[in-house]
Amino acid sequence: MKIAVLTSGGDSAGMNAVVRAVVRGGILKGCQVWVVREGYEGLVRGNTEAPEPEPAPPAFPDLPPETDGDINLIHNLRFGDGQLLRDGTGDYISGRTLKGRYIVRVGWDDVRGWFSEGGTLIGSARSKAFRTPEGRLAAAYNLIKEGIDALVVCGGDGSLTGADIFRAEWPNLVAKLLSESIITKEQATAHTHLKIVGLVGSIDNDMSMTDLTIGAVTALHRICEAIDNINSTAASHSRAFVLEVMGRHCGWLALLAGVSGGADFIFIPERPPDTESWEDEMCECIQRHREVGKRKTIVIVAEGALDKFLNPIKADYVKDVLTERLGLDTRVTTLGHTQRGGRPCAFDRILPTIQGVEAVQALMEATPDTPSYMIGIQENKITRVPLVDAVAMTRSVADAIEAKEFDKAMSLRDPEFRE
Numbered sequence: 317m318k319i320a321v322l323t324s325g326g327d328s329a330g331m332n333a334v335v336r337a338v339v340r341g342g343i344l345k346g347c348q349v350w351v352v353r354e355g356y357e358g359l360v361r362g363n364t365e366a367p368e369p370e371p372a373p374p375a376f377p378d379l380p381p382e383t384d385g386d387i388n389l390i391h392n393l394r395f396g397d398g399q400l401l402r403d404g405t406g407d408y409i410s411g412r413t414l415k416g417r418y419i420v421r422v423g424w425d426d427v428r429g430w431f432s433e434g435g436t437l438i439g440s441a442r443s444k445a446f447r448t449p450e451g452r453l454a455a456a457y458n459l460i461k462e463g464i465d466a467l468v469v470c471g472g473d474g475s476l477t478g479a480d481i482f483r484a485e486w487p488n489l490v491a492k493l494l495s496e497s498i499i500t501k502e503q504a505t506a507h508t509h510l511k512i513v514g515l516v517g518s519i520d521n522d523m524s525m526t527d528l529t530i531g532a533v534t535a536l537h538r539i540c541e542a543i544d545n546i547n548s549t550a551a552s553h554s555r556a557f558v559l560e561v562m563g564r565h566c567g568w569l570a571l572l573a574g575v576s577g578g579a580d581f582i583f584i585p586e587r588p589p590d591t592e593s594w595e596d597e598m599c600e601c602i603q604r605h606r607e608v609g610k611r612k613t614i615v616i617v618a619e620g621a622l623d624k625f626l627n628p629i630k631a632d633y634v635k636d637v638l639t640e641r642l643g644l645d646t647r648v649t650t651l652g653h654t655q656r657g658g659r660p661c662a663f664d665r666i667l668p669t670i671q672g673v674e675a676v677q678a679l680m681e682a683t684p685d686t687p688s689y690m691i692g693i694q695e696n697k698i699t700r701v702p703l704v705d706a707v708a709m710t711r712s713v714a715d716a717i718e719a720k721e722f723d724k725a726m727s728l729r730d731p732e733f734r735e
C-alpha cells in the first residue's frame with residue numbers, strides 16, 4: 317500500500333508525532349509512505365519537479381543508531397538550528413531539496429525525533445483551492461500520479477469534513493480524469509477507491525465521538541501555566557485578570573483551565589449565563605470571594621463565549637464591568653497562539669503515536685465496503701468511528717448551539733451528560 321499523510325488546519329502539538337507514527341508504522345508494515353507538505357494545498361499543487369531519488373534505507377532495525385554516522389550528521393545539521401524543514405535556503409528532508417515538490421516520499425530516518433517537536437514540520441494551511449471542485453480534481457490527479465492509494469489526514473473538524481467530501485467524491489473525480497484522458501484506464505482501474513483515515517489534531521477538543529483531540533491537553537497545560545503565573549502577580553497587587561482563551565466555538569479549554577487554575581468565573585459558549593444580567597451574577601460571586609479574603613480574581617472567557625441572547629461576551633467588556641462595578645484594578649490577558657505552539661506534553665506524544673499506528677492498521681484492513689474511519693479515544697480506548705458520522709455529529713453540536721439547544725449540544729458531545 318502507498319500511504320500519504322498530511323496535516324491540515326490550525327496546527328496542534330502532537331501532529332509531528334502523528335506523521336512519525338504513520339511513516340514508521342507504515343514502513344514496518346511494508347508500505348511506502350509520502351508526506352504532503354502544506355496540508356490540502358500541497359495535495360492540490362502536487363509535484364512540478366522531476367521525481368526525487370529514493371529515500372535512504374531505514375537505519376533501524378538493520379543498523380543500530382550508534383553506527384549510522386552519515387545519517388546522524390544529516391540529522392544534526394537538520395536539527396541544529398531548530399529550523400528542521402526550513403533553513404532559509406530551501407526546504408529539505410534528509411538533505412533532499414523539496415522545491416517544487418509537495419508530495420514527498422519519506423524514509424524511516426526522515427522523521428527521527430519528530431515526536432517531541434511542536435507545530436507541524438510538514439506545514440499546514442487552510443486551503444481555499446481544495447474547497448473548489450477543480451482543486452479536488454487536481455488533488456486526486458496528484459495522488460494517482462504518485463500511485464498513492466491511501467491518505468491519512470490529521471486536522472480539526474473542518475479538515476476532516478474536507479476529507480469526507482474528498483472520499484465521497486473520489487469515484488466521480490476518477491471518472492472525470494479518465495473521461496478527459498488525464499489518467500489512463502489502468503490508473504483509473506487501480507484507483508477506484510481512495511482509503512482515507514482521519515486523526516483529530518486540534519487544540520479545541522471540539523470533535524464529537526472522541527474524548528480528546530491531539531494537542532488539546534498540551535494547550536490546556538499552557539493555559540494552566542499561564543494562570544499560575546498570573547495568579548502570583550494578581551495576588552501581589554490584589555488585582556483581577558480576565559483571560560481570553562482559544563477554543564473557537566468550544567468551551568473545553570476554558571472550562572478545564574478554570575477548574576485546574578482555580579478561576580472565580582468562567583464563560584463558555586455551550587452554557588451561556590441563565591440570567592439576562594450575567595454581570596450581576598458574576599459580580600455577586602466575585603464579591604463573595606473577595607469578602608472571604610481572596611486577594612486575586614481570575615475570570616476566564618472562551619473566545620466563543622455567548623450570553624443568553626447569543627451575543628458574544630468579550631474580555632474587554634468583562635474587564636469594564638469588574639472595574640466599574642467592583643472597583644477592581646483589572647487587566648486583560650489574551651493568551652493567543654502561545655496556547656497552540658511549543659512542545660507536546662507526554663500525552664500528546666503517546667496519543668498520536670498509538671492513533672497513528674491504528675490509522676495504518678485501519679487502512680490495511682480497509683475494503684471498498686468499509687467506511688472511512690476517524691481514529692478517536694473513548695473511555696481510554698483507541699476507537700475507530702465512521703468519519704462521516706463524527707463529522708455529522710460535530711456539525712449537529714454547532715447547529716444545536718445556534719438554535720440555543722444547549723443541553724442537546726452537551727449531550728451530543730458527551731452522551732453521559734446530565735442536566
Ligand code: F6P
Nearest residue numbers: 326472518519520562563564656
Ligand atoms: O482551531 C484552533 C484555533 O487555534 C482556535 O482555537 C482559534 O479560534 C483559531 O484556531 C485561530 O486560528 P488562526 O490560525 O487563524 O489564528
